[in-house]
Amino acid sequence: MTAKISVALASFNGIRFIGEQLDSIMEQTKAPDEVIISDDNSTDGTFEFCNEYISRNKLTGWHVSQNDSNLGVKKNFMSAFSKCTGDYIFTCDQDDVWINDKIQVMVQVMDSRPEIMCLASNYIPLVNGERIHAKVKNIERDDGTVMQFRLCDTWLDNMRPGCTYCFRRELLDKFNVMDIENQIHDSMLWKYAITSDSLYLLNRLLILYRRHGDNATNQFHRIPPNIEQRIAIIDDEAEMYRRFLDASYELNIPEHNQKLMKAKIDFLSRRRNILSKRNVFRTAMFVMMNFKFYPTSRNALSDIYAALLLRT
Numbered sequence: 001m002t003a004k005i006s007v008a009l010a011s012f013n014g015i016r017f018i019g020e021q022l023d024s025i026m027e028q029t030k031a032p033d034e035v036i037i038s039d040d041n042s043t044d045g046t047f048e049f050c051n052e053y054i055s056r057n058k059l060t061g062w063h064v065s066q067n068d069s070n071l072g073v074k075k076n077f078m079s080a081f082s083k084c085t086g087d088y089i090f091t092c093d094q095d096d097v098w099i100n101d102k103i104q105v106m107v108q109v110m111d112s113r114p115e116i117m118c119l120a121s122n123y124i125p126l127v128n129g130e131r132i133h134a135k136v137k138n139i140e141r142d143d144g145t146v147m148q149f150r151l152c153d154t155w156l157d158n159m160r161p162g163c164t165y166c167f168r169r170e171l172l173d174k175f176n177v178m179d180i181e182n183q184i185h186d187s188m189l190w191k192y193a194i195t196s197d198s199l200y201l202l203n204r205l206l207i208l209y210r211r212h213g214d215n216a217t218n219q220f221h222r223i224p225p226n227i228e229q230r231i232a233i234i235d236d237e238a239e240m241y242r243r244f245l246d247a248s249y250e251l252n253i254p255e256h257n258q259k260l261m262k263a264k265i266d267f268l269s270r271r272r273n274i275l276s277k278r279n280v281f282r283t284a285m286f287v288m289m290n291f292k293f294y295p296t297s298r299n300a301l302s303d304i305y306a307a308l309l310l311r312t
Contacts, residue, residue, distance in 0.1 A: 005032040005107060006086030006169075010076040012040040014094035015049055017210065022053055024097045030104035032090070037064040038080035040071055046094075077162075077185040081172055089172075091186060093163040097208040106166040109146055109202055117198035118167040118189055120149075120160035123209040132211070135298075136160075141203040149199040151257050155264060156194065156240065157295040162186025164207055167193070177250040178243060182236075195244055195261075196252045230306055231272055238268040267293040275306060283307040 007025060011018060025035060039047040050064040063083070067076065081089065088110055090103065106119055113119075122141060125134045133140075136159065149159065167189055174192040183191070193199035241261045244251065248258050267290055274286045284307075287300045294300035 003087040003107065003111065004085065005030075005034075005088050005090070005103060006084035007032045007035045007090045007092050008077065008080035008084050009035065009037045009092040009094060010040065010073060010080050011037055011042060011046050011050065011094040012070070012073070012076065013042045013044045013046060015042075015044045015046045017095035018046060018049065019053070020097050021092070021094055022050070024100070025092070026057060026059065027100055028098065028103045029101045030107060032061070032103060033086060034061040034063070034084070035059070036080050036083045037062070038076050038083070039064060039066040040073075040076040041067050041069055074185045078175070081185075084169065087169060088166055089169055091162045091165045091167075091189075093161075095210045096163055099206045099208070102206040103166075105144075105204060105206070106202060109200075110166060110168070113146065113200070115198060116168075116200045117171050117196065118165055118193035119146075119200050119202055121164045121202045121204050121206040123161070123164055123207040124205050126208050126210050137296075138201070138203065140205070142205045143203050145203045147201050147203065148197070149194055149201055150197070151194050151260050152292070154194065155293075155295045156191050156237075156244075157299075158187055158190045159295075160190075160201065161209065162189065163209065165189060174251055178247040180240060180243070183240075191244070192251065195257055197254060197257065227275055227278060227306060231275055234268050234272045234275070238265050238272075241265050241268070264293060271303070275303060278307055280304065280307045 009021070009025075025032065037050050039050065047064065047066045053059075054062045054064060065079075065083070067079065071079065077091070088107060090106075092098075102121070106121065109119055110116060122139050125132050125139075162185065165186060171189060171192055175188065179188060190199065241264055244253065245258060245261050253261075271286070271290070274283050277283075284304050287294070287303055291297075291300055
């Protein structure tokens with residue numbers, strides 16, 4: 001039986017780039033069965049443009065709706081997801097460009113690997129229309145191999161943006177089990193999949209990914225300016241792991257990942273204590289001895305930087 005394919009696109013004041021994104025979806029070598037556009041009460045004509053685009057190109061299965069008020073990026077995406085009827089759902093931003101075989105190659109992987117609940121891809125980052133080098137592990141790999149993201153590799157930190165995802169619609173059911181309000185939609189999808197050993201990466205460059213100051217996810221990756229705020233972030237992270245553990249049965253988290261999460265909570269408690277002492281030498285020793293618990297080397301080094309330079 002052929003899987004039905006949905007594309008969920010959340011828009012808001014995206015008139016500058018959304019035409020290129022829609023063109024790249026329309027020109028896919030494997031067409032989606034439906035494209036669901038949820039507009040978050042745009043004031044720049046984005047909603048009207050999408051309506052006219054669908055009408056002009058006579059696109060069946062494409063639908064656009066507009067929220068009565070601005071819901072914010074997460075609720076807007078959730079609104080789009082709720083309208084999707086596909087077996088596979090592609091998450092789509094309004095300002096990127098999809099390589100023309102993105103849907104085809106990702107669906108082929110999903111069809112052949114039933115253990116995959118969420119599949120991410122690599123991407124080409126663009127700034128002001130120019131390709132840049134992104135400091136993300138394996139991001140430029142384009143050999144078509146498929147590899148698993150394991151909890152011990154990245155912990156709960158996203159290593160690919162949501163616009164690279166294709167996921168099975170069953171993953172949406174986990175939002176009903178547990179959701180975290182201050183975590184964006186793609187962050188939750190990543191966490192649901194990686195804790196259940198069902199998150200994978202396709203090493204193909206399938207998106208031209210625009211990076212600019214207005215990217216919605218930027219607000220979730222700012223470095224806090226002082227020790228107290230960093231400690232608050234650590235407390236929030238520890239609470240998140242506890243919540244996943246509490247819902248481990250309903251979220252289908254295997255025992256080996258539960259053990260890892262308990263060890264991570266212990267690490268976060270010790271990390272909090274070390275940072276509160278503001279001792280550079282002790283912090284550096286802690287980082288070296290606990291390096292495996294940091295998702296990236298940059299994250300580890302930031303603790304030393306905090307102890308050395310940041311002040312309350």
